[in-house]
Amino acid sequence: MLPTITPDKIDLPAGTRLQFPGTIADYEQLLERLGDRAIPRLRFRDNHILLMSPLPEHGKEIDVIVDLVKALLRHQDRDWDSFHPITLRYGKEPGLEPDACFYIENYQAILGKRKLDMSIDPPPDLAIEIDVTSFTRIEDYISLAIPEVWIYKANELHIYRFTDNSYVETDTSLIFLDFSVKEIVTQYVDRAWQVGSSVALREFSQTLQSRENK
Known part of the structure; x- marks a missing residue:
């Protein structure tokens, strides 16, 4: 199963780690879209967005x-x-x-x-x-x-x-x-x-x- 990141859906298979360039504004948008979801985990570091599915x-x-x-x-x-x-x-x-x-x-x-x-x-x-x-x-x-x-x-x-x-x-x-x-x-x-x-x-x-x- 491949990771899916679209304007309407964020779906990462268990164990997946993704890192890609982004801004704090991109981070804010992803954080808002995830809402109360515990998965995937989201972090912003060194102008990169990191996503992880435990x-x-x-x-x-x-x-x-x-x-x-x-x-x-x-x-x-x-x-x-x-x-x-x-x-x-x-x-x-x-x-x-x-x-x-x-x-x-x-x-x-x-x-x-x-x-x-x-x-x-x-x-x-x-x-x-x-x-x-x-x-x-x-x-x-x-x-x-x-x-x-x-x-x-x-x-x-x-x-x-x-x-x-x-x-x-x-x-x-x-x-x-x-x-x-x-x-x-x-x-x-x-x-x-x-x-x-x-x-x-x-x-x-x-x-x-x-x-x-x-």
Whole structure:
């Protein structure tokens, strides 16, 4: 099946990546045409438009990681709000589409909001990207100043912390200081492929409960 991009239709087979020259106006038009569609993913970078249609692997892995983050937050008795996927934009800057984002410290500031504007609303505390066929570049996140960004790629979690107007890779998460997040995420994503997402999540919840009872 070949990609189809016409004034009336945008259809990309799973796993397809397209890059072609374009302007910010072209990006705006495509963004408007896509509306609330989560697929294909859209990004504007270096005067090029990038389109990506995720593989099933992409969806499974983000689902597992989001469930793990929620389990950790519940374990810590913390409130949150989450969105996935979502387009985040600061003013007229090109938008970004993390696979998931979490508001934790500032979750009350966005309660009830159907749309977010990063020039008005606070950024999420955490954004998560799965790189299977996508095109994540951590520098793209600088304009949004999201405190922590996770990129899961090639069976490894990369954690980036925003500091001094740039992102620095680190081995620890400021959101979950008491947990080895890099190890946990890698272990349970792999486990989900072996036994299924629900079983892996149940095992993880049992591990958290055992830790609490010690």
